[in-house]
Amino acid sequence: MKDRAALIKDLGRIFPPDRLLDSSAQLAPYESDGLTCFRSRPSAVVLAETQEEVIQTVRWCYQHSVPFMARGSGTSLSGGSVPVADGVVIALNRLSRIVQLDPVERTVTVEPGVVNLKVSEVAAPYNLYYAPDPSSQQICTIGGNLAFNSGGAHCLKYGMTSNHVLGIKAVLPDGEVVHFGGPSLESAGPDLTGFYCGNEGLFGVALEVVLRLLPKPEFFRTVMAAYDSMEAAGNAVTRIVSSGLLPGALEIMDRLAIKAAEAAVQAGYPKDAAAILIVELDGEKDAVESDYIRLSALINETGANTVIVARDTVERMKIWKGRKSAFSAVGRLSADFIVQDGVVPRARLGEALAEIERLSNIYNLRVANVFHAGDGNLHPLILYDGREEGALERAEELAGKIIKLCISMGGSITGEHGVGLEKKAYLPEMFSPVDIETMERVRAQIDPKFISNTGKMLPGGEAPALVIRGLHPLEKEGILSRE
Amino acid sequence: MLHKIQAEKFGSRGEGMAHAVEACVHCGFCLPTCPTYLTMGEEMDSPRGRIFLMKEVLEGNLSVDQAAPYVDRCLGCLACETSCPSGVRYGHLISPYRAYAQKNRKNNLFQKTFRWLLMESLPHPGRFRFLLQMAVFSRPLQGLLPRMLRSPLSLLPKTIPKEDDLPEIFPAKGDQRARVALLTGCAQQVLAPEINRATLRVLSENGVEVVIPKSQGCCGALAMHLGEVERAKISARKNLEVFENAGPLDAIVTNAAGCGSGLSEYRDLFHGEPEEERAKNLFALVQDVSLFLHNLGLKKPSGWPEPRKIAYHDACHLSHAQGVREAPRELLRSIPNLILMEPLEWEVCCGSAGTYNLEHPETADLLGQRKAKNLADTGADAVATGNIGCLVQVRNQLEKTGSNIHVFHTMQILEEAYRNGA
Ligand SMILES: Cc1cc2nc3c(=O)[nH]c(=O)nc-3n(C[C@H](O)[C@H](O)[C@H](O)COP(=O)(O)OP(=O)(O)OC[C@H]3O[C@@H](n4cnc5c(N)ncnc54)[C@H](O)[C@@H]3O)c2cc1C
Ligand code: SF4
Numbered sequence: 063m064k065d066r067a068a069l070i071k072d073l074g075r076i077f078p079p080d081r082l083l084d085s086s087a088q089l090a091p092y093e094s095d096g097l098t099c100f101r102s103r104p105s106a107v108v109l110a111e112t113q114e115e116v117i118q119t120v121r122w123c124y125q126h127s128v129p130f131m132a133r134g135s136g137t138s139l140s141g142g143s144v145p146v147a148d149g150v151v152i153a154l155n156r157l158s159r160i161v162q163l164d165p166v167e168r169t170v171t172v173e174p175g176v177v178n179l180k181v182s183e184v185a186a187p188y189n190l191y192y193a194p195d196p197s198s199q200q201i202c203t204i205g206g207n208l209a210f211n212s213g214g215a216h217c218l219k220y221g222m223t224s225n226h227v228l229g230i231k232a233v234l235p236d237g238e239v240v241h242f243g244g245p246s247l248e249s250a251g252p253d254l255t256g257f258y259c260g261n262e263g264l265f266g267v268a269l270e271v272v273l274r275l276l277p278k279p280e281f282f283r284t285v286m287a288a289y290d291s292m293e294a295a296g297n298a299v300t301r302i303v304s305s306g307l308l309p310g311a312l313e314i315m316d317r318l319a320i321k322a323a324e325a326a327v328q329a330g331y332p333k334d335a336a337a338i339l340i341v342e343l344d345g346e347k348d349a350v351e352s353d354y355i356r357l358s359a360l361i362n363e364t365g366a367n368t369v370i371v372a373r374d375t376v377e378r379m380k381i382w383k384g385r386k387s388a389f390s391a392v393g394r395l396s397a398d399f400i401v402q403d404g405v406v407p408r409a410r411l412g413e414a415l416a417e418i419e420r421l422s423n424i425y426n427l428r429v430a431n432v433f434h435a436g437d438g439n440l441h442p443l444i445l446y447d448g449r450e451e452g453a454l455e456r457a458e459e460l461a462g463k464i465i466k467l468c469i470s471m472g473g474s475i476t477g478e479h480g481v482g483l484e485k486k487a488y489l490p491e492m493f494s495p496v497d498i499e500t501m502e503r504v505r506a507q508i509d510p511k512f513i514s515n516t517g518k519m520l521p522g523g524e525a526p527a528l529v530i531r532g533l534h535p536l537e538k539e540g541i542l543s544r545e
Numbered sequence: 546m547l548h549k550i551q552a553e554k555f556g557s558r559g560e561g562m563a564h565a566v567e568a569c570v571h572c573g574f575c576l577p578t579c580p581t582y583l584t585m586g587e588e589m590d591s592p593r594g595r596i597f598l599m600k601e602v603l604e605g606n607l608s609v610d611q612a613a614p615y616v617d618r619c620l621g622c623l624a625c626e627t628s629c630p631s632g633v634r635y636g637h638l639i640s641p642y643r644a645y646a647q648k649n650r651k652n653n654l655f656q657k658t659f660r661w662l663l664m665e666s667l668p669h670p671g672r673f674r675f676l677l678q679m680a681v682f683s684r685p686l687q688g689l690l691p692r693m694l695r696s697p698l699s700l701l702p703k704t705i706p707k708e709d710d711l712p713e714i715f716p717a718k719g720d721q722r723a724r725v726a727l728l729t730g731c732a733q734q735v736l737a738p739e740i741n742r743a744t745l746r747v748l749s750e751n752g753v754e755v756v757i758p759k760s761q762g763c764c765g766a767l768a769m770h771l772g773e774v775e776r777a778k779i780s781a782r783k784n785l786e787v788f789e790n791a792g793p794l795d796a797i798v799t800n801a802a803g804c805g806s807g808l809s810e811y812r813d814l815f816h817g818e819p820e821e822e823r824a825k826n827l828f829a830l831v832q833d834v835s836l837f838l839h840n841l842g843l844k845k846p847s848g849w850p851e852p853r854k855i856a857y858h859d860a861c862h863l864s865h866a867q868g869v870r871e872a873p874r875e876l877l878r879s880i881p882n883l884i885l886m887e888p889l890e891w892e893v894c895c896g897s898a899g900t901y902n903l904e905h906p907e908t909a910d911l912l913g914q915r916k917a918k919n920l921a922d923t924g925a926d927a928v929a930t931g932n933i934g935c936l937v938q939v940r941n942q943l944e945k946t947g948s949n950i951h952v953f954h955t956m957q958i959l960e961e962a963y964r965n966g967a
């Protein structure tokens with residue numbers, strides 16, 4: 063695209079040369095998100111340092127009809143932050159000021175490049191913290207969290223990102239700067255912040271976000287229970303939830319995931335267990351202690367073979383470290399894997415897991431499971447050997463089967479990783495054509511030129527040139543074609 | 546991640562490189578501990594980005610020169626290895642890659658001359674001392690020099706310590722509990738001979754006899770990190786021989802983390818070559834002095850009459866490259882009246898990184914200032930660390946901020962703690 067390259071030079075009016083990246087060596091590292099099976103090269107990456115620069119870039123893109131994509135830390139697991147081919151990537155990592163922290167109102171206003179964990183760090187001196195805790199929290203950004211409405215281990219009790227966003231300042235794809243919500247917990251009129259959350263980068267770029275902070279729980283009880291079968295662990299979840307207890311977190315890891323996490327961080331999980339359940343109670347000391355008595359009794363009844371209760375913060379962090387590093391740790395078992403993200407009704411967890419195991423045997427591919435059991439959010443990791451002919455295609459097919467399974471059980475195709483590129487082909491299975499058309503209309507209102515993260519989430523539209531072998535599910539569905 | 550690197554094409558260490566690329570799942574967990582990512586906030590200057598770039602070069606999609614600016618800026622601190630849940634051995638990629646790149650890059654005459662000068666001087670105590678003297682002497686002329694030559698000068702000590710000839714054997718005090726050889730470290734012995742002296746006294750105090758082989762040479766780490774493999778191998782062969790002939794040893798102890806990890810790297814350096822077995826045997830003996838003492842069981846020092854706050858600074862080549870974090874802390878904690886302080890961002894490099902502060906002064910300064918602030922914020926009276934490079938860097942950076950916190954080697958603190966009781 064020669065014209066595009068010439069046009070890009072014009073961005074030099076907004077950015078000095080060291081922040082306008084356009085050489086191959088500068089662009090290559092921006093080609094992928096957290097999955098390297100999707101790749102596509104932008105024409106330029108701009109390193110924005112001020113909100114004004116972002117606004118000007120979006121206006122420039124609008125004026126020249128150039129597609130753009132906002133990028134946080136590129137940890138999306140659904141192809142969400144794979145650049146739009148030949149478009150502009152607006153990298154927001156340097157747009158990372160903490161604008162204002164109000165310990166009395168318990169709010170903090172941040173720029174989008176601020177890393178999730180950093181928010182809790184700056185709030186810590188006031189005994190406050192930011193509740194949504196994706197496993198990638200030490201590196202994913204608030205902008206990315208907002209776009210994907212990310213959740214974490216503790217969203218069973220505390221909710222997803224959207225439950226903690228009070229206000230948003232954003233530049234829409236046509237260059238208009240808007241303010242939704244505000245620092246107050248009450249707002250009149252339609253819930254526009256809720257509307258903006260989870261937009262997957264289709265509604266321009268968030269420039270400033272007001273987040274709600276919570277008082278740090280006074281007390282924790284973190285329990286790790288090991289089981290001989292996945293089913294037993296699944297049943298324990300059902301028992302715990304139906305008993306009326308509301309743990310802060312309720313997580314399951316299976317044998318493969320345990321093995322990987324142990325190799326990575328020596329979390330002290332029993333290596334021979336078929337599944338472990340991590341339950342965390344948090345809140346005021348008295349309440350937690352009385353819940354803990356009930357929980358212990360329940361766990362005893364569910365036939366756990368080993369139970370470890372964290373005695374202090376160090377032990378608690380150790381249990382969590384294993385869980386939080388599990389995704390990446392699977393890299394030790396297999397260089398290549400796909401992470402799936404689907405939701406099934408909690409009561410059908412056991413059934414879903416058994417079916418996944420059956421599929422895994424049919425496809426002859428190992429599947430590791432790490433998931434938020436409390437809200438039925440599954441994360442099967444499908445392991446394959448990229449060097450084996452046809453393995454990736456088999457893995458993708460299996461991933462597709464799992465997603466269809468979730469839909470057929472009355473669940474959803476994404477719990478928190480978003481639709482991105484990976485799952486947009488499955489959107490029509492979950493929504494009727496009328497629903498999708500409505501979404502398209504909304505989108506066309508906001509982005510009349512289709513330049514904001516073009517090709518993601520919604521079916522159709524121009525998708526980036528994908529660098530993967532064989533047919534991608536999108537191609538099989540006839541939605542996408544490569545030149 | 547998927548790659549098409551033909552490992553065979555890159556010699557005996559090709560497989561290791563391919564393996565590191567393969568193990569990287571692109572999750573980005575290493576980004577927040579990478580010093581260059583923290584200061585620059587751009588993907589090319591992150592471990593994940595560098596792995597990707599090196600992959601592209603090894604696959605033939607990019608030239609060595611295209612990737613060079615970003616790969617060169619890597620400090621080799623290996624914080625990314627510590628923070629990687631997927632077990633990526635970044636060191637197995639960057640070291641052989643640098644050797645490959647060194648051979649295949651277009652000439653950069655200035656850089657080559659500068660590196661040549663470094664390698665011809667630093668590892669040779671006699672020459673290094675001479676150069677230092679010249680440099681100190683010519684300090685008033687500094688302003689006339691180009692930036693790249695000015696920065697090393699600004700790192701120099703105000704005066705150069707007197708030469709200190711170490712004995713060939715330093716006896717154990719009391720009953721002998723062990724016998725070790727000491728690697729003295731070339732630059733360290735010139736810049737701060739008191740560190741080796743302190744180490745000898747502490748070891749002796751603990752019943753350890755120390756051999757200091759006269760003919761030992763530079764460990765070769767400097768050459769290795771600059772990608773000069775053949776030069777490194779010459780040093781390595783010499784040391785293999787010297788330490789093999791040092792008599793029965795319980796350990797070869799090092800007190801400069803950079804040299805310690807240099808010796809440990811012989812295994813990789815000679816991978817698939819006749820010396821491999823010998824390098825492995827040597828590796829089995831190499832231990833940082835703090836770990837050695839910790840395992841041996843430290844004789845309790847008497848400590849100080851008044852409480853002293855000491856912050857511990859992790860040298861990357863000790864904490865990340867050798868995984869030694871707890872031993873030096875335990876030693877310090879065992880000193881009565883010593884209050885151990887922990888700075889924020891322990892895992893982030895101070896910017897010294899071998900000769901990095903000579904080649905990339907701006908980045909090194911940014912990191913140095915960040916480290917100085919974190920250390921000063923602990924409210925400590927002094928800093929302890931396990932590497933001469935860090936010691937010099939942190940001292941200079943603290944001085945720049947006008948702080949009067951002193952920086953010592955962990956062994957110097959221990960030695961003082963013993964002396965106080967005597
Ligand atoms: C190991 C691992 C574990 C993970 N665990 C979890 C988990 O537990 N829960 C979970 O929910 N997710 C998880 N994720 C997925 C991922 O971390 C989240 O989706 C995260 O929110 C992405 O943040 P990011 O900064 O990396 O965004 P990116 O990947 O850079 O971008 C994601 C999307 O957000 C858009 N975007 C980014 N910034 C802005 C902005 N300012 N305005 C508008 N749009 C923007 C991008 O265009 C893109 O579409 C995990 C990922 C990895 C690699
Ligand atoms: S943490 Fe490890 S696997 Fe993840 S991007 Fe960094 S090097 Fe790759």
Ligand code: SF4
Pocket residue numbers: 578579580581582591592595618619620621622623624625626635
């Ligand atoms: S070795 Fe250090 S500087 Fe180099 S990529 Fe790893 S963390 Fe960054």
